[in-house]
Each structure stands twice: as structure tokens, then as C-alpha cells.
Amino acid sequence: MSDKFKKILLLDDEGFILQVISKALGREGFECMVASSVVQAIDILQQETPDIILSDYQMPIINGFDFRKIVLRDKRWRTIPFVFFTSVNDPEHIQTGLDMQVVDYIHKDTPIPMVVSKINNIIGTIKRQHEKSIQEIRTAAEALNLRSVPAQIPVIEGYNLRFLYQSFEDCPGGDFIDFIQIDGKYTFAVLGDVMGKKWGAWFFSFNFLSYIRSAIRLCVFDGDFSTASILQKINRVIVPDPVLGDVLSTLSLLMIEHETGKVHYSGAGDLPLVWYKAVQNECFSVESSGLLLGVLPDGQYDEKIINLQTGDQLIVVSDGLIDSETPDGKKSDYDLFFKKMNTVLGKKESFDLIKNVTFSTENSKEFVDDCSLIFIERK
Amino acid sequence: MIETLSRSGYLLVKIKIKEANLDVSDQFKTELINLIDQGETNLMVSFSDVAYVDSSFLGALVSVLKYAMAKQGSVSVVDLNKDIKNLFTLIRMNKVFKVYNTEQDVFA
Numbered sequence: 035m036s037d038k039f040k041k042i043l044l045l046d047d048e049g050f051i052l053q054v055i056s057k058a059l060g061r062e063g064f065e066c067m068v069a070s071s072v073v074q075a076i077d078i079l080q081q082e083t084p085d086i087i088l089s090d091y092q093m094p095i096i097n098g099f100d101f102r103k104i105v106l107r108d109k110r111w112r113t114i115p116f117v118f119f120t121s122v123n124d125p126e127h128i129q130t131g132l133d134m135q136v137v138d139y140i141h142k143d144t145p146i147p148m149v150v151s152k153i154n155n156i157i158g159t160i161k162r163q164h165e166k167s168i169q170e171i172r173t174a175a176e177a178l179n180l181r182s183v184p185a186q187i188p189v190i191e192g193y194n195l196r197f198l199y200q201s202f203e204d205c206p207g208g209d210f211i212d213f214i215q216i217d218g219k220y221t222f223a224v225l226g227d228v229m230g231k232k233w234g235a236w237f238f239s240f241n242f243l244s245y246i247r248s249a250i251r252l253c254v255f256d257g258d259f260s261t262a263s264i265l266q267k268i269n270r271v272i273v274p275d276p277v278l279g280d281v282l283s284t285l286s287l288l289m290i291e292h293e294t295g296k297v298h299y300s301g302a303g304d305l306p307l308v309w310y311k312a313v314q315n316e317c318f319s320v321e322s323s324g325l326l327l328g329v330l331p332d333g334q335y336d337e338k339i340i341n342l343q344t345g346d347q348l349i350v351v352s353d354g355l356i357d358s359e360t361p362d363g364k365k366s367d368y369d370l371f372f373k374k375m376n377t378v379l380g381k382k383e384s385f386d387l388i389k390n391v392t393f394s395t396e397n398s399k400e401f402v403d404d405c406s407l408i409f410i411e412r413k
Numbered sequence: 414m415i416e417t418l419s420r421s422g423y424l425l426v427k428i429k430i431k432e433a434n435l436d437v438s439d440q441f442k443t444e445l446i447n448l449i450d451q452g453e454t455n456l457m458v459s460f461s462d463v464a465y466v467d468s469s470f471l472g473a474l475v476s477v478l479k480y481a482m483a484k485q486g487s488v489s490v491v492d493l494n495k496d497i498k499n500l501f502t503l504i505r506m507n508k509v510f511k512v513y514n515t516e517q518d519v520f521a
Contacts, residue, residue: 080414080429083436110436208468229472280479282472284504303504325505329475334508353468353504364432364465366500403467 042153043084044068045075045101046119047093051142055088055119058146059153072096076104079111086157088140091120091131102134115160117153182210182239183406190221190292194411196385200404202354207404208235208283209352210243214250219292220259222250225304225408226285227352229326238281242327245271245278246285261287261300262337265324269302269333282328286350288410295342295412300335302327305351305368310379312345317376342412347379354405355392385409415444423455423489424448425516428463435469442473445488446480454486457519461492466500475509491516 042064046052049070056066067082069075071093078084087105091098098118105111118131121142131139137156140149175181183199197211208228215221224246228235249268258264265287272278285302299307301322309318324335340348356371357364378387388407414437418425426445430437445456458474460466478488489511493501501507513519 081431110440227468229468229475235469280476282475303506305503323505325509326475329479329509357467362464364434364467366465366496368499368503 041065041084043075043078043087046090047071054146058150062150072101075101084114086115086117086153088117088119091118091122099134106135115156180240182236184211184213188213188215188221192413194413196409198389198407202404208239209404209406210239211406211408212243214247216254221290223288223408225350225352225406226283229282238278241278242283259289260337261289261298262335265300265302265335266333269327270331272328273331279328282326285327288350290410297340297342297348299338299340300324302333305353305356308349308372308375308379309340310347312343315380317379319372344412346412347384348410349375350408352406354403355407357403414440423457424453425457425459427459427461431462431464433463433466433470435467438469438473442476445477449481449484449486454481454484456481457489457491459492460490460497464494466497471506478510489513
């Protein structure tokens with residue numbers, strides 16, 4: 035079984051039962067969280083979300099049925115598969131339990147290996163259903179040609195323009211990337227991150243992208259090439275939007291002037307860019323001042339000009355790249371990310387190093403969100 | 414998930430979880446909006462128990478702020494750990510929220 039779907043909450047007031055079951059399930063690779071009372075179980079649920087709950091019925095003060103009712107009332111917990119594990123075998127009682135939207139009712143006399151098999155089967159079914167649902171959404175998205183990252187990278191003479199995108203737990207998230215070329219002279223690079231995770235954020239990314247694409251095209255049509263002005267116009271539309279105004283998104287907006295190497299940059303609640311200056315052989319961070327899209331009518335957007343010289347590199351990232359799972363829990367650390375980039379930028383094969391090291395299968399396991407990166411190099 | 418303490422001029426809302434993420438963001442938003450609807454329009458959110466905050470939770474916090482502002486209220490934050498404080502500065506949330514190091518600083 036994969037690392038996902040392996041956390042079990044065991045609730046029983048008999049310490050011996052807890053010990054035997056958790057030991058047996060532990061041998062099967064499950065992580066067991068044990069509680070000897072409903073109060074303890076709720077404390078655990080406040081901190082952790084198990085993949086399945088195995089609960090006794092007969093317990094002092096609050097019994098298993100009442101615990102089930104508490105779980106069903108809370109929308110964070112109601113979808114967690116719930117199994118009664120009890121010695122009560124009165125048919126009417128069993129029926130009452132089964133009627134409480136539980137996936138199974140296991141008698142305590144059931145041999146332990148059989149209990150383990152049942153749990154394995156339930157979790158296996160949930161996992162397959164989860165994968166099937168994801169596949170169905172993915173198929174539908176492909177059929178509708180919905181993409182939050184481009185299928186192709188534009189080619190700009192004299193530049194190496196690339197991007198990387200890594201989904202989180204095989205679900206697309208709120209990150210979106212786009213490139214818009216204007217008259218073969220300018221290229222806009224867009225990297226945003228809708229606040230939220232997985233599918234919920236992913237669906238909104240298309241709405242944001244639609245506004246952004248329209249705003250860029252309309253502004254350019256009117257002769258407005260200022261990234262700050264474009265960003266402010268996008269924000270002005272999003273703030274009163276009844277849906278997006280409540281969703282919020284970061285955005286890094288860059289416009290590359292092909293001929294001069296000038297990069298105009300404005301950001302909305304985004305992370306600083308990392309600029310490797312070849313002449314100084316050193317990395318610098320470039321910060322913008324603007325607020326997240328949709329927060330306030332005046333987004334306070336400024337515009338930075340980055341003069342890319344031959345050999346210079348520039349990277350734009352989403353916040354997934356600064357978050358990681360550490361032995362002490364999850365952590366956000368931009369400085370650590372900047373230090374890592376300092377070791378890989380400025381090399382002939384910088385992009386491949388980022389791709390093969392930072393985005394490697396092994397390192398991706400530490401990601402706690404989807405991650406995106408745009409790489410711009412002036413040759 | 415939250416604990417509230419009445420103060421003079423505002424309500425202190427303590428987040429009682431270590432990881433403020435997507436799993437709890439909706440509930441957090443609902444609970445704070447309920448408080449605002451009950452007339453508690455000036456909230457101070459304490460992160461003293463929080464070790465990590467993700468973008469979903471920050472989104473919920475901003476939504477609460479917008480809701481409070483529409484009712485002439487305010488939302489400030491206090492007791493952010495070093496990482497969360499850095500994140501607030503990096504993505505300019507410190508321009509959106511009034512950030513206090515400790516509750517005592519409110520009266521300083």
C-alpha cells in the first residue's frame with residue numbers, strides 16, 4: 035500500500051484491545067493513533083486527519099454511536115470511513131450502527147488476521163475509488179482542453195525560456211503558468227498561484243487566467259505595456275468579482291523586451307524572483323510590492339526593470355517551492371530555497387540541475403503543495 | 414479550533430491548532446465570520462500555537478478581513494513564529510494586516 039491511506043484512528047476504552055489491534059495493523063504498515071475515550075479521539079481529530087476510524091461501541095460517558103454522531107456533524111470528519119469494532123452482536127443494534135453511514139461493523143470475536151484483511155480491503159477500495167475519480171476529472175479536463183500550464187514553450191531568439199510544474203499528490207493545484215507573445219517583440223510570462231489546494235484551487239485557476247490573458251491583450255492593444263498598470267487593471271476586475279474576489283491569487287507578471295533584454299516585472303503577493311547576474315557571478319532577489327489579487331481595490335503594484343545581460347538567469351517560483359516537510363513538521367523557508375538556487379544558477383546546465391535535483395522524484399516527496407518555476411536565461 | 418478571549422476594544426481569537434491548512438481553513442473562516450455577524454467586528458488572531466500556515470488558510474484569513482472591513486471592522490494578527498512572520502513579509506500580508514509581535518504591543 036502506498037504512503038497515502040494508511041493512518042488509522044483506533045478508539046476503545048480497553049487498553050489491551052488497543053494494544054493488540056494497533057500492533058497487528060502496525061505490522062501491516064499502518065500508522066495507528068490510539069484513543070481510549072471519545073474526548074481523546076476528538077483531540078486527535080483536531081490535529082490529524084486519519085484515513086479510517088475504527089471505533090468501539092460500549093464505552094463509558096460517550097458511547098460509539100454518539101461519537102459517530104459527533105463525527106457526522108463535523109464536515110472535516112464526516113467523510114472519513116468509519117467502522118464499528120464491538121462485541122455487541124444484537125442484530126437490531128448492528129442495524130442501528132450500520133444505518134449511521136458506516137462502512138462496516140466488525141465483531142470483536144473476529145480473528146485478528148481477518149480484521150486486518152477487512153481494513154486492508156476497505157482502504158484498498160477507497161484508494162481505487164479515489165484514483166478512479168481523479169482519472170475521470172483528468173479525462174474531462176483533457177477533453178475540454180483545460181490547461182493551467184502551457185502545452186508548448188515559446189521560442190525567443192537569444193533566450194532560453196523554460197518552465198517546470200510538479201503537481202501535489204497527483205492532483206493539479208492552484209498554480210498556473212502562461213506565455214503570451216506580442217508581435218515577435220515582447221513575451222509576457224505569467225505565473226500565479228490560486229490560494230487553496232488541489233482541485234478546489236485548480237478550477238479557479240482558469241478564471242484567473244482568462245482575466246489575465248484578456249487584460250494583457252486589451253492593454254497591449256491600447257498601447258499600455260506597463261506590467262504594473264496591467265496588474266492593477268486585473269486586480270480592479272477581480273476585487274468586485276463575487277467568486278474570485280473571495281478566492282485570491284498571487285501573480286508574477288513579467289514582460290521580456292526581446293531586443294533589449296529588459297524585463298519589466300510586477301508582482302501580486304508573489305515570492306521574490308531570483309536573478310543571477312553573470313558579471314558578478316552572484317544571485318540577487320528581486321522583490322515587488324503589490325498585494326495579492328483581489329484583496330484591496332488599490333493593489334499598490336510597482337514595476338521593476340531587470341536588465342538581463344548575456345549569461346544572466348532569472349527564475350520565478352510559486353510558494354510550493356519554499357514549503358517542505360521536515361522532521362519537525364511543515365515549514366516555509368524562502369532563505370533556504372534562495373541558498374539552494376545560489377548553488378545551481380550560473381551554470382551552463384542550471385535548468386537541468388533544477389529539473390533533476392530540486393524537482394527530482396526523491397525531492398518532490400518533500401513538497402506539500404504543487405510547485406511551479408519559470409526559468410529565463412539570456413544567451 | 415479557536416478559543417476567544419474578550420479584550421477592551423477587540424476580541425482575541427486564538428487558533429488552537431499546530432498546522433493551519435486546507436483541512437481547517439473553511440471552518441476557521443465560518444467561525445470568524447459568525448463572530449463578526451455577532452457584532453465582534455474587531456478581531457485579533459493569535460498564532461501562538463501555530464507552527465505552519467498554508468496558502469489556503471491565508472486565503473481564509475484574508476476573506477475574513479474583507480468581510481470585517483465591509484462591516485467597518487478590522488482583523489489584526491499577533492504572535493507569529495519566525496517562519497510565518499517571514500512569509501507574511503515576503504508576500505506582503507504585513508501590508509494587509511496589522512501585525513503585532515505580542516499582545517502587549519497593541520497598547521505600546
